[in-house]
Structure formats: C-alpha cells, structure tokens
Amino acid sequence: MTVLEIRDLSVDYGQGDDAVHAVSSVDLTLERGEVLGLAGESGSGKSTLAHAMTRLLPPPGVITSGEVLYHGRRSSSDGPVDVLGLTPKELRAFRWSEVSVVFQGAMNSLNPVSTVEQQLGDVFRAHRRDMTAARRTERSRELLDLVGISADRLSAYPHQLSGGTRQRVMIAMALALEPEIVVMDEPTTALDVVVQRQILEKMMRLREQLGFAVVFITHDISLLVEFSDRIAIVYAGRVVEQAPAREIYRAAAHPYSRGLLNSFPALHGERRPLTGIPGSPPDLRHVPSGCPFHPRCPSAFDPCDQDTPALVPLGEHRSAACWLHTTSPRRRSGVGAT
Amino acid sequence: MTFLLRRAAFYLVTAWAAITINFVLPRMLPGDPVQTMITRFQGRLSADAIASLHVLFGLDAGESLPTQYWKYWENLFRGDLGLSFTFFPTTVTDVVAQSLPWTLSLMGVTTVISFVLGTLIGVYAGWRRGSWLDGLLPVTTFFSAIPYFWLGLIAIAVFAVNLRAFPAAGGYAPGVVPGFTAEFVGSALYHAVLPGVTIVVSSVAGWVLGMRNMMVTVSSEDYVVAAHAKGLPERRVMLRYAARNAVLPSVSGFALSLGFIVGGTLLVEMVFSYPGIGFVLFQAVNAKDYPLMQGIFLIITLAVLVANLLADVVYLLLDPRTRKVS
Amino acid sequence: MRFRVNPKTGTGLGVLGFFVLIAAIGPWIAPYDPSAMGPDLLRPPSMRHPFGTTQTGQDVFSQILVGTRGVLVVGLVAGLIATVLSVVVGVTAGFLGGTADEVLSALSNVFLVVPALPLIIIVVSFLPDASDLVIALAISATGWAWGARVLRAQTLSLRQRDHVEAARATGEHTWRLIVFEVMPNLTAVIASGFVGTVIFAVLSEITLSFIGVANISNWNWGTVLFWAQNNQALAQGAWWWFVPAGLSIALLGTALSLINFGIDEFVNPRLRTSGRVRGEKGARTRAGFTPVVRTGGDRS
Ligand SMILES: Nc1ncnc2c1ncn2[C@@H]1O[C@H](COP(=O)(O)OP(=O)(O)O)[C@@H](O)[C@H]1O
Ligand SMILES: [Mg+2]
Numbered sequence: 028m029t030v031l032e033i034r035d036l037s038v039d040y041g042q043g044d045d046a047v048h049a050v051s052s053v054d055l056t057l058e059r060g061e062v063l064g065l066a067g068e069s070g071s072g073k074s075t076l077a078h079a080m081t082r083l084l085p086p087p088g089v090i091t092s093g094e095v096l097y098h099g100r101r102s103s104s105d106g107p108v109d110v111l112g113l114t115p116k117e118l119r120a121f122r123w124s125e126v127s128v129v130f131q132g133a134m135n136s137l138n139p140v141s142t143v144e145q146q147l148g149d150v151f152r153a154h155r156r157d158m159t160a161a162r163r164t165e166r167s168r169e170l171l172d173l174v175g176i177s178a179d180r181l182s183a184y185p186h187q188l189s190g191g192t193r194q195r196v197m198i199a200m201a202l203a204l205e206p207e208i209v210v211m212d213e214p215t216t217a218l219d220v221v222v223q224r225q226i227l228e229k230m231m232r233l234r235e236q237l238g239f240a241v242v243f244i245t246h247d248i249s250l251l252v253e254f255s256d257r258i259a260i261v262y263a264g265r266v267v268e269q270a271p272a273r274e275i276y277r278a279a280a281h282p283y284s285r286g287l288l289n290s291f292p293a294l295h296g297e298r299r300p301l302t303g304i305p306g307s308p309p310d311l312r313h314v315p316s317g318c319p320f321h322p323r324c325p326s327a328f329d330p331c332d333q334d335t336p337a338l339v340p341l342g343e344h345r346s347a348a349c350w351l352h353t354t355s356p357r358r359r360s361g362v363g364a365t
Numbered sequence: 366m367t368f369l370l371r372r373a374a375f376y377l378v379t380a381w382a383a384i385t386i387n388f389v390l391p392r393m394l395p396g397d398p399v400q401t402m403i404t405r406f407q408g409r410l411s412a413d414a415i416a417s418l419h420v421l422f423g424l425d426a427g428e429s430l431p432t433q434y435w436k437y438w439e440n441l442f443r444g445d446l447g448l449s450f451t452f453f454p455t456t457v458t459d460v461v462a463q464s465l466p467w468t469l470s471l472m473g474v475t476t477v478i479s480f481v482l483g484t485l486i487g488v489y490a491g492w493r494r495g496s497w498l499d500g501l502l503p504v505t506t507f508f509s510a511i512p513y514f515w516l517g518l519i520a521i522a523v524f525a526v527n528l529r530a531f532p533a534a535g536g537y538a539p540g541v542v543p544g545f546t547a548e549f550v551g552s553a554l555y556h557a558v559l560p561g562v563t564i565v566v567s568s569v570a571g572w573v574l575g576m577r578n579m580m581v582t583v584s585s586e587d588y589v590v591a592a593h594a595k596g597l598p599e600r601r602v603m604l605r606y607a608a609r610n611a612v613l614p615s616v617s618g619f620a621l622s623l624g625f626i627v628g629g630t631l632l633v634e635m636v637f638s639y640p641g642i643g644f645v646l647f648q649a650v651n652a653k654d655y656p657l658m659q660g661i662f663l664i665i666t667l668a669v670l671v672a673n674l675l676a677d678v679v680y681l682l683l684d685p686r687t688r689k690v691s
Numbered sequence: 692m693r694f695r696v697n698p699k700t701g702t703g704l705g706v707l708g709f710f711v712l713i714a715a716i717g718p719w720i721a722p723y724d725p726s727a728m729g730p731d732l733l734r735p736p737s738m739r740h741p742f743g744t745t746q747t748g749q750d751v752f753s754q755i756l757v758g759t760r761g762v763l764v765v766g767l768v769a770g771l772i773a774t775v776l777s778v779v780v781g782v783t784a785g786f787l788g789g790t791a792d793e794v795l796s797a798l799s800n801v802f803l804v805v806p807a808l809p810l811i812i813i814v815v816s817f818l819p820d821a822s823d824l825v826i827a828l829a830i831s832a833t834g835w836a837w838g839a840r841v842l843r844a845q846t847l848s849l850r851q852r853d854h855v856e857a858a859r860a861t862g863e864h865t866w867r868l869i870v871f872e873v874m875p876n877l878t879a880v881i882a883s884g885f886v887g888t889v890i891f892a893v894l895s896e897i898t899l900s901f902i903g904v905a906n907i908s909n910w911n912w913g914t915v916l917f918w919a920q921n922n923q924a925l926a927q928g929a930w931w932w933f934v935p936a937g938l939s940i941a942l943l944g945t946a947l948s949l950i951n952f953g954i955d956e957f958v959n960p961r962l963r964t965s966g967r968v969r970g971e972k973g974a975r976t977r978a979g980f981t982p983v984v985r986t987g988g989d990r991s
Binding site for chain 3: 507
C-alpha cells in the first residue's frame with residue numbers, strides 16, 4: 028500500500044538563468060510503514076526534496092513541476108490528495124497531522140523563548156481544537172515518556188536541555204498527532220555516535236509500535252543501510268538508483284552508488300578501503316549534458332555524455348538510471364550488468 | 366539575577382566615569398576662566414556666584430586635586446550642583462528639577478509610541494517581503510536622515526505659522542496655572558502634539574528598519590521553518606516564533622539608541638522652546654552657563670543609565686536564556 | 692561569481708560623489724560671497740538667487756555651496772578617526788580576549804551608554820576655540836564605540852575559524868595574523884562602521900552649528916540654519932532660508948544610508964532576495980509556503 032507518491036518533482040532556487048536546479052524530475056514512492064532512506068553527497072538535493080514534499084522550501088525555492096500525491100487513511104474515500112495543489116489553509120491542516128518533519132537542524136528547531144510544553148501545546152491547539160488544556164498537558168507527558176524524557180522537562184526552555192534531549196523532544200513532537208509519515212532529515216548529525224544510535228533505535232521501535240512510514244535522510248550510508256528498508260540514491264537532484272537496502276549494500280548497480288558505499292567504512296568487522304569518488308558534484312546551475320555523473324564516472328562510455336539515462340526497472344524491486352544497465356538508443360549491443 | 370547585578374555594576378562604573386569627566390573637564394581649561402567670566406558678566410555676578418565658579422573650576426584657595434574631588438562628591442550627594450548664571454540666583458538643582466518632568470514625559474511617551482509603532486511595521490514589512498511596505502523603505506530612510514530639529518522647524522512653519530493648528534512654542538498656554546487641572550493637562554497635551562509627532566516621525570524609521578531586517582533573518586531560522594511545518598496558524602508563527610525572537614536585538618539595541626534619542630529630543634525641545642531640559646541646555650549654552658550645562662549633562666546621563674537598567678529588566682523578562690536555570 | 696554593484700550602493704555612491712564634487716569646487720562656483728550683504732533682502736528664490744536671500748541680502752545658494760565643504764570635511768575626518776579608533780579597540784579586544792577584552796569592552800560600553808550629544812556640547816563649549824578640527828575630534832572621541840563593539844564580535848567569531856586557528860598553531864606573529872588573516876575579512880564591517888560614523892558626525896556637526904556651539908563664522912549647512920532660526924525666518928515665512936540646507940542634509944544622509952544597506956546585504960545575503968516570483972501574478976516566495984510555478988516541461 029502506497030502512502031506517498033512523488034511524480035516528476037522539480038525544484039529551482041531562484042528563477043531565470045541563475046536558477047539552481049536542485050531537484051529534477053524525481054519519481055519516488057513511499058509504502059505505508061516502511062523506512063525509505065535517501066543517500067547522496069552533501070548538496071545533492073536531499074533536504075530540498077524533503078522540504079519540497081511539504082512545501083517548506085526557504086526562499087527563493089520554487090517548485091517548477093510535478094505532483095506529490097498523498098494516500099492517507101483519512102482521505103481514502105475521495106482518492107489521493109495532491110499536496111502541491113492545497114490552499115494555504117488546507118496545507119496547514121495537512122502538515123504535521125499527516126506528515127511531520129524532524130529537521131536537519133533539529134537542535135535549533137525549538138523556539139528558544141518558549142517552553143517545551145508551550146511548543147507541544149501549539150501543535151494541539153492548531154490541530155485539535157477541542158482538546159482541553161488538561162488533556163494537552165497529559166498528552167504532552169505521554170509523548171515525552173514515549174521518547175524517554177522525564178515529564179518535568181515540560182517546563183524547560185530549549186537552552187536548558189542537552190542536544191540529544193532537544194532531539195528527542197522534536198521526535199516526540201513529530202509523533203504528537205500520529206502522522207502517517209515522518210521525514211527525518213539528518214536528524215542526528217550534530218550528536219555523538221552513541222546518542223545518535225540510541226535515538227535512531229528508539230525511533231525504529233516507535234515505528235513498529237505506531238506504524239508510520241519514515242523518510243530517513245543521512246549522508247552516513249552505514250546508518251542508512253542498517254535502518255532503512257529501501258534506499259534511493261540521489262545525485263545532482265536526481266534519483267539515480269532505488270533498491271532494497273540489503274541489495275544496494277551487496278551489489279549497487281549505479282557507479283555513483285558504489286562510490287558512495289566505498290566512501291564509508293563497512294558496518295561490521297572488516298574495513299574496506301575508503302576509495303570515495305574523485306571530483307566534486309556539478310554546479311546545479313549548469314548540470315552537464317547527458318548523465319550528470321559522467322565526468323566523475325569510472326565506467327563512462329559513449330552515450331553517457333550525450334543522453335540522460337532514465338530510471339528504469341532492473342528486476343522486481345530495483346531501478347537505476349545508468350547506461351550500463353539500459354540499452355542506449357545509439358548503441359544496440361549493451362555491455363550488460365556488472 | 367547575576368545578569369542584572371553585572372549590568373548594575375557596569376552602570377555604576379559608567380556613572381562614576383561621567384561624574385569624573387564632569388569634574389575633570391573644567392580643570393583642563395587654560396588660563397583663568399573665572400576672571401574671563403567675571404569680565405564677561407561685567408560685575409553682574411554676585412560674590413556667591415563667583416565663589417561657586419571658583420569651586421567649579423577648581424581654583425578655590427589652591428586646594429589639592431584630591432581634596433577638590435572629595436568636595437565635589439560631597440556637594441553631589443547633597444544635591445548641590447552650584448548656581449546657575451542664567452537663572453541667577455536659582456540653583457542648578459532647582460532649574461533641572463523644574464524642567465526634567467517635561468522632558469521625561471515627552472520623551473517617555475514618544476519613545477514608547479515610536480518603538481511600538483516601528484516594531485509593528487517592521488514585523489509586517491519583514492514577514493511580507495516584497496509587499497508595498499518594502500517600497501516605503503527608501504522613504505523612511507529619507508525621513509530618518511532628516512535631523513529631528515529641522516523636521517521640527519518645518520512642522521512649526523506648516524502647522525503653527527501657516528495653518529495655525531498648533532502652538533509654535535511653550536509647554537502650556539501662558540495664562541494657565543500649572544497643576545493637576547483639566548485645563549492645564551489639556552493645554553500641556555495640546556502643546557506636546559507637534560514636538561511629539563516630530564520625534565516619532567524622525568525616530569520611527571530606525572525601529573522599522575532594524576525590526577524588518579531581524580524578521581527577515583529570523584524567518585529562515587530552523588524554529589520558524591519548524592513552526593510552519595507544524596501547521597500553526599500564520600499569525601502564531603509570525604508573532605510567537607519569528608517576531609518574539611526578532612524583537613530581542615531591538616530591545617538590547619534600545620539602550621544604545623537611547624543616547625541618540627535623547628540628543629534628538631533635546632534639539633526638538635530647543636526648536637519648540639519646550640520647557641524641558643533641552644531648552645534649558647540651549648539657554649545655558651548660549652549664556653556659557655557652565656554649572657548649568659554640567660548639571661544637565663549629569664542628570665541626562667543618570668537618567669539614561671536608569672532607562673538602560675529598565676531595558677535590561679525588560680530583556681531579562683523577554684529572553685529566558687538570561688535567566689538562571691531553575 | 693560576477694561582481695555587480697548593488698543598485699542601492701550605486702545610487703548612494705552617486706549622490707555622495709556629487710556632494711564631494713560640490714565640496715571641492717563649491718567656493719569657486721558660488722555666484723556670491725556667502726557672507727556679503729546685498730540689496731535684495733529676504734527675497735524668495737529667483738533667477739538671480741536660486742535659493743533666495745537672507746534678511747541681510749546674503750545669497751543662500753552660495754552659502755549652501757560653500758558650506759558643503761565644512762560638512763564633508765568634518766564628517767569624513769571624524770569618521771576616519773573614529774573608525775581607526777574602533778578598529779584598534781575592537782579588533783584588539785576580540786583577538787586578545789581575556790582581561791584586555793574585558794577592559795576594552797567595558798570602555799566602549801561606557802562610551803556607548805553616555806549620551807553623545809550633551810557630552811560633545813559640553814566638551815566643545817569648554818574648549819576656547821571650536822574649530823572644525825576640534826569638533827571633528829570631539830565627535831570621533833564619542834563616536835567610535837559602536838564600531839568597536841561590532842568589530843569585536845566579528846573578530847571573535849573570525850578568530851575561531853579554521854584558517855586563523857591553523858595560522859595561530861604554526862606560530863605566526865599576532866600582528867601578522869591580524870593584518871593578513873583577520874582584517875581582510877572585516878573589510879565590509881569596517882566600511883559599514885565608517886559610513887555609519889560619517890552619518891553620525893555630519894548630523895552632530897550640523898546640530899552643534901545650529902545651536903551655536905560651533906564657530907558660526909565657518910559656513911556649513913548648520914550655520915545657515917542657525918542664522919535662519921535666529922532671524923525668525925520661520926515666522927517671516929522665509930521657507931527658502933532653511934529648506935535647502937535641511938534637504939541637503941537629508942539627501943546626504945540618505946545617500947550614506949543607502950551605501951550601508953548595500954554593505955549589509957553583502958554581509959547578510961538573506962536580506963537580499965526580493966521575495967517576488969517573476970511571471971506568476973500574486974505568487975511570492977514566502978517562508979513556509981513554497982509557490983508552485985509550473986514552467987511547462989522544458990526540462991527532462
Ligand atoms: N536557499 C538556497 N538558495 C540557493 N541554493 C540553495 C539553497 N538551499 C540549497 N541550495 C542548493 O541546492 C542544492 C541542494 O541542497 P540541499 O538540498 O541542501 O542538499 P543536501 O541536503 O543533499 O545536502 C545545493 O547545490 C545547494 O547549493
Ligand atoms: Mg541537507
């Protein structure tokens with residue numbers, strides 16, 4: 028059962044010749060209850076994609092094409108909702124109750140001049156009009172308890188909490204309305220490794236209890252492989268490969284995915300050499316013609332700098348956008364798989 | 366509390382510095398200033414006035430500097446700031462005591478109006494960027510570049526001389542007896558309109574601009590984006606999340622702008638012959654009435670320090686980060 | 692990155708350039724001696740006297756032209772001295788830290804809190820001769836603290852950046868670090884502080900002349916206003932006597948502020964984006980509500 032379907036989504040920062048094409052024609056689906064990981068170098072457009080889904084891009088971000096279709100339980104009677112077509116009022120009602128977000132800067136996502144209780148209360152006041160003050164407090168306590176924070180922290184201001192605690196508060200807040208989808212954009216990058224793991228494990232247990240789907244973004248691919256069901260690899264604002272986490276880890280199809288996997292130490296046991304990827308991501312104002320990765324690709328051959336490969340299925344659960352796996356219109360005889 | 370204690374200690378040091386400047390300045394003058402004064406006033410100075418001049422300039426009976434400094438402090442604590450030449454034989458303390466309430470009320474009210482108005486406009490201008498309010502920014506810049514006193518002159522020319530809608534000078538109508546009567550209060554308010562509007566118009570632009578820029582900066586903070594993501598009503602995000610944080614630098618900058626506002630208010634009082642400290646300072650400057658000038662400088666500085674302390678208290682209430690962990 | 696002059700800064704620099712030109716050649720192009728009395732008493736603007744005449748028949752236009760120099764010289768000299776002071780105090784405090792920082796910060800805070808105008812007034816009145824230079828010195832002595840405060844904060848954050856830390860670790864001399872690593876990154880802040888101080892200095896000087904503390908025989912826009920005020924120009928309806936000087940001040944002040952807006956937008960890019968989406972009517976890039984502007988499938 029699909030809960031979110033992204034079709035042909037494109038995002039620019041700015042307009043005209045100087046526009047940064049941060050996301051280009053992305054198609055993605057999120058199944059109910061699954062963890063979809065997004066991986067890619069810094070600057071590849073992961074955050075932009077996550078923000079565009081809920082229309083939270085900072086100015087001068089503009090969505091230039093596409094659809095974001097939400098198949099919620101609540102809206103199932105009259106088909107999916109296109110988030111990009113919602114009025115401001117509808118969008119506000121949609122946010123947080125259907126999709127909540129734990130931001131990259133989650134440490135700074137709490138208003139420094141309000142207490143935790145006020146900020147949790149804001150969510151209920153906006154979405155659950157009929158809730159009494161006493162019930163709001165009770166629910167806030169439950170939420171803090173859920174993420175393992177003692178209830179007396181309700182009256183604390185953000186500066187009185189440690190980074191990890193702030194992060195948990197944001198997670199508690201993200202679960203306040205029991206949304207269908209929680210987007211987590213590098214939720215733990217600023218934390219130390221132990222706390223990072225604790226928080227992610229907690230989050231995954233909660234997911235099993237509550238059954239929401241997660242879009243999990245990180246540039247740490249080992250965390251991603253460990254916690255995701257499925258992974259989409261993003262390069263220069265495009266999805267270049269999509270596959271179940273285990274399969275990507277075992278045998279990535281796209282040369283960029285392989286490079287990315289090689290950039291990080293292995294999960295357990297033996298260490299792979301950190302080969303990484305030579306060169307740097309392209310300037311998104313002027314993306315190279317053909318496959319955007321070809322200037323850095325060790326396996327590039329003739330069609331790569333001419334034609335952009337489309338994301339095509341490679342078997343039942345996988346797809347990749349690479350001429351190594353597709354037949355180029357110019358070259359009938361393919362090289363075959365890796 | 367330590368925050369306030371530290372600030373208070375700092376203001377005490379500042380007060381000491383201002384008082385000491387006041388002591389040192391006249392003593393740095395070359396020659397015999399008292400003799401110059403006596404000649405200038407051509408025998409119209411009484412023996413008392415000459416004696417107070419001697420004390421002021423530190424020329425009395427060749428006392429050592431530390432003794433003079435000690436006496437200076439003693440006099441200060443007795444509220445003795447010497448005698449004014451201009452309003453002879455009134456003491457400086459009395460002159461200041463009479464004019465200070467006028468200035469405090471004019472400045473207090475106009476500053477609050479200007480701050481609140483400017484901040485509100487700034488909140489909207491910063492939140493709705495690219496709206497017509499942004500188009501007004503160059504105009505407000507122009508207004509903030511006009512000196513207060515010149516705007517006052519224009520206001521007098523237009524509204525007092527030509528339209529005869531408001532009085533051009535004074536704090537109340539000549540026939541009215543000061544006191545808590547409806548007649549006096551009405552007259553005082555009526556006289557305060559032009560100077561007050563002048564001060565508000567020339568000072569509001571600064572608040573608008575500062576607040577607008579802070580709103581723009583704060584609008585892309587993570588907690589504001591998160592507030593949007595939570596689906597809160599726009600007003601709530603704008604006021605409770607963005608403006609509430611954006612106003613903090615305005616409040617802490619308030620202290621720094623205060624010196625500037627005081628300067629402007631003094632000038633406006635001069636132009637409108639308003640019976641406040643500024644007009645008295647103007648008369649003192651023209652008459653080279655040094656004791657009065659110095660007394661006014663001291664009082665103004667002390668008043669500004671107290672206002673600063675109040676601004677600190679407000680800041681303390683607004684920003685939980687300055688409060689100690691409970 | 693293409694380098695483009697911000698339109699606000701461009702306008703501001705243009706107007707400032709105009710005034711600098713007038714300051715340089717004003718005394719030569721002035722049609723009359725500004726102090727010379729003429730036969731036309733208190734006349735409104737005419738061909739012979741573009742800004743009218745004073746009660747004693749002096750030409751207001753010539754007074755403005757000749758007075759420009761005094762205004763700019765005092766403004767720029769005071770701005771320069773105050774900026775040097777603020778750089779010395781602010782950068783030293785920010786870079787050295789510790790006790791030196793505490794002392795210097797307290798010093799600048801004292802100067803920030805003490806109301807400047809009354810202080811300048813009493814200082815200047817006590818001095819036997821209130822020449823332009825003395826006034827410029829008095830103004831800069833009270834006007835440096837704001838810049839010092841901003842520079843200190845900026846230096847403090849720069850000091851923690853990697854390349855400065857790295858250079859420190861390799862044992863570079865402190866002054867070399869300051870001159871080659873820290874100062875180049877402070878250019879914009881220093882420039883904006885300088886412009887801000889010039890605004891402050893110009894306003895202070897004109898104010899001092901207007902209330903008669905400065906030497907009123909030196910022509911500047913403030914002295915024009917002083918004479919206008921003392922001769923009841925307002926009551927006599929002689930608006931031309933005080934309007935040109937006031938507008939000149941406002942125009943110069945606006946120009947300087949515009950230059951500073953440009954610098955601010957350079958330093959804080961968030962202030963730059965205009966907020967309008969081209970093409971789409973009513974669409975606005977607004978935080979929290981990303982516009983959807985479908986351009987048609989012109990991109991794969
Ligand atoms: N506010 C912005 N203005 C202009 N370009 C931006 C802005 N935010 C991000 N970008 C550009 O968009 C691209 C994608 O950024 P982002 O989505 O943050 O990547 P990631 O999250 O994968 O690190 C980058 O090239 C970045 O330079
Ligand atoms: Mg990111």
